[in-house]
Amino acid sequence: MDHVNSTSILIQAFSPFPSLTLTVPSTTTISDVPSLLQDRYLDLPFGDSSCYVLSTHRGHTIPPAATISSLHSDPEADLTSTPNFVTLRLTPRLFGGKGGFGSQLRAAGGRMSSQKTSNNDSCRDLTGRRLSTIKxxxxxxxxxxxxxxxxxxxxxxxxxxxxxxxxxxxxxxxANAGPSGKNAAVGSGEPPRSAPGAVDVPQVLAGKKHRFDDTEYLEQSRELTENVKSAVSAALLKKRKKAKVTHPTATTAAPSSAATREKPSTKEKVAEQPMEKALDAALADAVGA
Known part of the structure; x- marks a missing residue:
């Protein structure tokens, strides 16, 4: 191939493929380059050449009908580029969707920012107090x-x-009571009189509580109860002392004497029962009074 009529192409492929080199006639169109690459590099997935695009080193798309020789005098090419040498980039096309992704992204960002909570309770004001304390x-x-x-x-x-x-x-x-705060009918003990022609309603007294404020009576009742208790306790104590004095003190008595000693204790128990009953009766009378 004539060196003047041929052009060396350096193609920067996408990952994972390395850079590719190809020498073609200068009259070759851009649309023929993919087929030439497929013939030389069998690993390239060129099943559908429309899925790939050849562009300049700066990323500008080249028309499919353009020839390689037209790229020699490309004003976008580097000034240090040599004649009959072209650098191209091979990039896959990205399939687009329905569009409007930017607006959806902005809408989602707005929703996220509106849901963001602004909790500044841990911050302090100019005086050094926390905002939570002020609240x-x-x-x-x-x-x-x-x-x-x-x-x-x-x-x-x-x-x-x-x-x-x-x-x-x-x-x-x-609210309908008199100035004294009590109903006149209730204070006099007489049932309330109904107006003429009104239906008689039976008086209900259940559930009504009365407060007992006679402190003098309560003190007298308490003193009487204490006096009765002390008197009964003193009488029982004297009776027990008398029983101890009359009780035999011999420790070497026969078994029959032991049985004899047990009898006074039984009598004491019998004698104490009337005293306890008398004490209960006296207390009941004092409380009832």
Whole structure:
């Protein structure tokens, strides 16, 4: 082949293939180069040449009808390039999708940024206090400010509950009571009089509690109970001392004397039972009084 009419091509292939070299006539078109490469390099997957594209070293696509000689005077070629020598790049075509991937990616990024939580509680302000501490202080201040309202609501709920319970028991609500805070009919012991023509409702007294405030009576009852207990205890103690004095002290007595000594203890038990019953009766009388 004539050196003037031939051109050496250096083709930079994609991984995993190395760089390829090929010498072709200068009148060869770009569309014929893939078939020539396939004849020389059998490992190249050139089953469909439309899946690959030949471009210049700078990445510009070459028209399929262009000849190799037209690339000798390529203004994009390097100034140091030698004549009859061309450098090309072989790259596979990428199959495109339906498009719009950029908009989908931006939309997904917007959703991700909107879901991102901005928790700055661990940060500090200019005074050195943490933001979480400031938030807790604000919540506590708001809670203390709303304390009277919550207490008033709680009192209103308790009053409504009490009124409902009084209506259920048939007791006149406390709001209709006199200045003394008690119903006149209840204080006098007489049943409340119904208005003429009204239906008589039986008076319900079950479930009503009364507070006993007579402290003097309670103190007297307590003192009486303590006096009775002390008197009964003293009497029992004297009886036991008397029984110990009259009890025989001989330790070398016969077995019959041992049986004799057991009898007084049995009598003591029998004698103590009436005293205990008397103590219980006295306590019952004191409490009942």
């Amino acid at each position: 807790e202080a604000k919540k506590l201040a708001e809670y203390l400010e709303s304390e009277p309202e919550r207490l008033a609501a709680k009192a209103a709920a308790q009053k409504a509950k009490l009124d409902a319970l009084e209506r259920k028991l048939g007791i006149e609500p406390t």
